[in-house]
Every structure is written in structure tokens, then in C-alpha cells.
Amino acid sequence: MGASETPLFPPVLPHRHPEAPRGADLDKCIHCGLCLNNCPTYRELGVEMDSPRGRIYQMLQVATGQMEPGPSYYQHLDLCLACRGCESACPSGVPYGRLIEAARAEIEATRPQPWAARRLRSFVFGTLLVSRGWIKFAGALIYLYESLGLRKLARSSGLLRLFGKLGRIEHLAPSAEVPFFFGQIGKTFPAQGEQRRRVAFLAGCLANVTSARLNEATVRVLQRNGCEVVIPEDQTCCGALHVHSGLKDMARALARRNVAAFLSGDFDAIVTNAAGCGSTLKEYDELLEHDPEFAGKASEFVKKVRDITEFLAEIGLRPEMGPLNLTVTYQDSCHLAHGQKIRQAPRDLLKSIPGVTFRELPLADLCCGSAGIYNIVHDDIADSLLRKKMALVDSTGAQVVTTANVGCAIQLKAGAERYGRRQRVLHVVELLDEAYRQRPL
Ligand code: SF4
Ligand code: SF4
Known part of the structure; x- marks a missing residue:
């Protein structure tokens, strides 16, 4: 082997931990740095070790035995929002989301923690x-x-x-919306007009309390678009927060339960209105790849999962909406834009509402700081991101900020109150619902 072929790093040690980052994924990083500007923590802190390239470098050092994981490693990985903005910028196809989830799972299993x-x-x-x-x-x-x-x-x-x-x-702290949506779980809602699809709806976990009205709006918009909507009784939390926190075994147990619950009916699609949940649901096949009983079923499940914006754009909106006469902007949810590569569908849906003037938000796909429970655990960085996000929202002059994830909506609502101009913050589907309700059938 010539000098030019000498590997940059020693080989990844085999079987360091079953959940540890895979050598093949780590090797994809060519350390070019093109992802740095897309990284919210690098933009905030200006520290290489808090950039995607720096974090991958540290994972590599641990994986090759050049560094023992310790407090500094834990801290730099902990500060990552897992927003996957780096994936969108990466020319080398580094699956950063999978890497950070694996690194956190390894940390969770091996880091000593107080009782x-x-x-x-x-x-x-x-x-x-x-x-x-x-x-x-x-x-x-x-x-x-x-x-x-x-x-x-x-x-x-x-x-x-x-x-x-x-x-x-x-x-x-979000508001508790009474009545909670739990009362609707197990029910079936008929399509309005000619039936086009039969879908199952994932109601979420906390969203049943904090976004009960959003869930109702989602069901109504689906019905209005010719879908029979079933809310399977046996569904549970999707496990996204567990995966992001390194608790993969718990996530696997939840995934198995959801796969069984949603495959028990003959549905055309499994629909979610939470981009963070959707991103994890679409990766159930990876999560359960070593499960002999569920691997095949998980692949079948994944093929049916759709974000609500993706699904509505796919089947085509029924056009009977009333005018709203609003200026609207849109904040990409990280797990929709970066995780699921869905950017156009929500924008197209918004632009199809009569009377809506759509204004593009600068840096719309830069994280707002919500990121699961990040805004609770790292409130200082999250707050700084939110403050900057609201200045950009203000610059659009929009009266309504839309997004496609429950967590983003909660964060942006807090931002509109604290730093913005008290704009209304809505999920895309809530605005569609308002437009449909202006023109009852
Ligand atoms: S993650 Fe991708 S963009 Fe970032 S340094 Fe590695 S190869 Fe370059
Ligand atoms: S996931 Fe987000 S915060 Fe983490 S390294 Fe990538 S861009 Fe930065």
C-alpha cells in the first residue's frame, strides 16, 4: 500500500458495543466541512468539536480506540440537536442521524450515571x-x-x-387542550363525499393533550379529502424521543407494538401530523432489522407511512376552500426537511389556500431550537436559536407562522410571545382546516 493509500484513521474496533456507530457510516465522512454552516450549534458556539465534522471525528476516535469516552465526549454529543441539518449539506451521504443515535445508544449503555x-x-x-x-x-x-x-x-x-x-x-410548557384527544382513539371517521382512501392516524403521545385540536383538524381535513380515518386503539408513542436519547430497546418495544397495531387493518396509508414521529416511523425497518419476527413487517409498515403534508400533496387537495386573506410563512421542521426530505409539499399546500400570500422565511430549514426535549435540557442555546428565528420571522411580515411538527409549534408559539410580534403559530393542516371550514359541504 502506497503512502497515498494509507488510511487516515486506524480501523474501527469490531464489536465495541452492539449499538455503537458503524464503521461504514463513519468512513463516509471525508471531513470536508461543507456541513458546518448548516449546523446550528456550530453557528452558535463556533467550536469545531460542536460541529458535525468535529462530532464525527470524536466518534471515530472512540470507535478506533484512540480516545476513551469521557465527559468532554459526552458533552459535545449531548449538545447536538440531532436536527440532521448537516445531512442536507453533506456531499458524501453521511447518515449523521443514524450516527448520533448510535453514539447516544452506546453512551446510554456504558456511561455511569447517578441512580x-x-x-x-x-x-x-x-x-x-x-x-x-x-x-x-x-x-x-x-x-x-x-x-x-x-x-x-x-x-x-x-x-x-x-x-x-x-x-x-x-x-x-404547552397548554393542556380539553377535551383531550384520547377520547377519539379507537374510533373510525367516515370520508366526506366519494371515498378515495382508507387511512390510519397516529395520534402521538403527549400530543393527545397538548395538540388535541390539531389532531381533530387533521382528521377533519382527511375526511374532507375523501379519506376514511381509523385511529387504531392499540397504538402507542412512536419512540422518537427514546431513539434520540439513546434508548433503543425501549423504542424497539414501542415500534413492535405500533407495527402490530397499524398492520392489523388494511390501510392505504399510516398518517402522522408530527414530522419528528414520522421520521422515526419511517426508520422502523432499521430499528427492527435484527428482529426475525418483525423485520419484514416493519418494512411493510414503513412503506405506508406518510407525513400529513406529503399524503395530501400525493392524493391532491379537494379545492373547495374559503379565502383566508392572510400573509403566511413556513418554518421547515428538521425531521421533515432533513429527515424525510419533504420541503415542497407543505409549501404547495399553503399556496393552494385561496387568499394566502406566502412569504418564504430566510434560513427556514435551520432548527428553531425545539428538537425534542433539547429546549428543556439546553435551554440557553435553544433560546438563542429561537430569538434569531423570530427576528427572521418578523422580517417576513407574516401574520401566521406555519410548521409541520408539534414540538416546533410549541417552541415557535413561545418565540412569538417572547421575541416576535405575537404571530399566530399553526400547523399547516390547521390552516387548511380553517379554509375548509369557511366552505362547509
Ligand atoms: S459530514 Fe459530510 S459535509 Fe460534513 S465534513 Fe463529513 S463529509 Fe463533509
Ligand atoms: S444534527 Fe444538527 S446540531 Fe447535530 S451536528 Fe448535525 S447540524 Fe449540527
């Missing part, structure tokens, strides 16, 4: 997110907090300052 932190994670991911009872209980607490005026009091009195970080992120 209390482990218990808390286990409760949040293993109980709260997957139990309808616990989500209803949490929703009821939020509802009481708001309806008894405690939220108003806490905000106006300055009391929140006494609660440290909890006080700093209070503005991100």
Missing part, C-alpha cells in the same frame, strides 16, 4: 410517555395550573425566578 438520574429517565421514557393514564394526569395538572390562574400569577409576580431552570423554561 437518581437513571430513575428519572426511566420514569419519563419508560412510564410517562407510554402511559395514557400518566399523560392524562400530567395534562390535568397543566390544565389546573392554567385554569386556576396560577400560570398568570407565576409569570406576573416574578415568582418564577425562584425556581431556577424550571422557572426559565416555564414559558415552554
Whole structure:
């Protein structure tokens, strides 16, 4: 082997950990740096080790045994938003999303953690997110907090300052929308007009409480577009937050349950209105690739998954909408634009609403800082991203900011209140619903 063929790095050690980043994925990075400008944390911090290239370099060092994972490694990987903006810029096809998920899974399995932190994670991911009872209980607490005026009091009195970080992120707490959407799970909603499709709808986990009206709007828009909508009873949380946090075994258990629930009916499509969920649902085949019973079923499942914007653009919108006369902009959800490569469908849907003036948002596909639970864990960076995002939103003059993910909508609502001009923040499908409701059949 000549000098020019000498590998840049020693070979990846085999079987470091079953979940560890794959050598073949790491080797795709040619360290060109073209992704740096697309990376929100690099733009914020200006630190190479907090860029995609820097993070991949650190993963490589760990994978080749040149570096032992330690606090610095954990911190740089932890600061990643997993927004996958780097994937869109990469000329080499590096599957960064898969790399960061694998690195986090390895960290989760090997990093020593205090007992209390482990218990808390286990409760949040293993109980709260997957139990309808616990989500209803949490929703009821939020509802009481708001309806008894405690939220108003806490905000106006300055009391929140006494609660440290909890006080700093209070503005991100979404509202509890009663009645919760849980009551609709298990039901079937008939198509309006001639039936064109039969679809299953994934209602989400927390979204049943925080986005109950969005879920209702989604069902209505599907019905209006000739779809019979079934909401399978046995569905559960999609596992996206688990995957992003390195808890792959928990995610696999949830994936198996969803695959069984959604394949039990003969559906033309499995529809979600949450880009973060959709991105994970579309990767169930990778998640379950070593499961002899579910690998094939997961591939079948993945073929049917559609984001609501993708699905509506695919079947073609029925045009009977009333005019809205609004100026609207659109913030790409990372897991729709970068994760699922869907950019045009939501824009086309918005432009098809009579009376809507669409204004493109500068840097629309740069993360708003929401990123699952990132805005809670790293509130300082998330807040800085949000502040800059709202300045760009303001520059469009739009009255309505639309997006395609529940988490982004919550973050942008907080941004519009704090840093923006109190613009309305809606999911694309909510605006479609408003237009359809102007022209009842
Ligand atoms: S991830 Fe892609 S764009 Fe970034 S340094 Fe590696 S090869 Fe270049
Ligand atoms: S996923 Fe986002 S934050 Fe993480 S390295 Fe890529 S661009 Fe940066």
C-alpha cells in the first residue's frame, strides 16, 4: 500500500458495543466541512468539536480506540440537536442521524450515571410517555395550573425566578387542550363525499393533550379529502424521543407494538401530523432489522407511512376552500426537511389556500431550537436559536407562522410571545382546516 493509500484513521474496533456507530457510516465522512454552516450549534458556539465534522471525528476516535469516552465526549454529543441539518449539506451521504443515535445508544449503555438520574429517565421514557393514564394526569395538572390562574400569577409576580431552570423554561410548557384527544382513539371517521382512501392516524403521545385540536383538524381535513380515518386503539408513542436519547430497546418495544397495531387493518396509508414521529416511523425497518419476527413487517409498515403534508400533496387537495386573506410563512421542521426530505409539499399546500400570500422565511430549514426535549435540557442555546428565528420571522411580515411538527409549534408559539410580534403559530393542516371550514359541504 502506497503512502497515498494509507488510511487516515486506524480501523474501527469490531464489536465495541452492539449499538455503537458503524464503521461504514463513519468512513463516509471525508471531513470536508461543507456541513458546518448548516449546523446550528456550530453557528452558535463556533467550536469545531460542536460541529458535525468535529462530532464525527470524536466518534471515530472512540470507535478506533484512540480516545476513551469521557465527559468532554459526552458533552459535545449531548449538545447536538440531532436536527440532521448537516445531512442536507453533506456531499458524501453521511447518515449523521443514524450516527448520533448510535453514539447516544452506546453512551446510554456504558456511561455511569447517578441512580437518581437513571430513575428519572426511566420514569419519563419508560412510564410517562407510554402511559395514557400518566399523560392524562400530567395534562390535568397543566390544565389546573392554567385554569386556576396560577400560570398568570407565576409569570406576573416574578415568582418564577425562584425556581431556577424550571422557572426559565416555564414559558415552554404547552397548554393542556380539553377535551383531550384520547377520547377519539379507537374510533373510525367516515370520508366526506366519494371515498378515495382508507387511512390510519397516529395520534402521538403527549400530543393527545397538548395538540388535541390539531389532531381533530387533521382528521377533519382527511375526511374532507375523501379519506376514511381509523385511529387504531392499540397504538402507542412512536419512540422518537427514546431513539434520540439513546434508548433503543425501549423504542424497539414501542415500534413492535405500533407495527402490530397499524398492520392489523388494511390501510392505504399510516398518517402522522408530527414530522419528528414520522421520521422515526419511517426508520422502523432499521430499528427492527435484527428482529426475525418483525423485520419484514416493519418494512411493510414503513412503506405506508406518510407525513400529513406529503399524503395530501400525493392524493391532491379537494379545492373547495374559503379565502383566508392572510400573509403566511413556513418554518421547515428538521425531521421533515432533513429527515424525510419533504420541503415542497407543505409549501404547495399553503399556496393552494385561496387568499394566502406566502412569504418564504430566510434560513427556514435551520432548527428553531425545539428538537425534542433539547429546549428543556439546553435551554440557553435553544433560546438563542429561537430569538434569531423570530427576528427572521418578523422580517417576513407574516401574520401566521406555519410548521409541520408539534414540538416546533410549541417552541415557535413561545418565540412569538417572547421575541416576535405575537404571530399566530399553526400547523399547516390547521390552516387548511380553517379554509375548509369557511366552505362547509
Ligand atoms: S459530514 Fe459530510 S459535509 Fe460534513 S465534513 Fe463529513 S463529509 Fe463533509
Ligand atoms: S444534527 Fe444538527 S446540531 Fe447535530 S451536528 Fe448535525 S447540524 Fe449540527
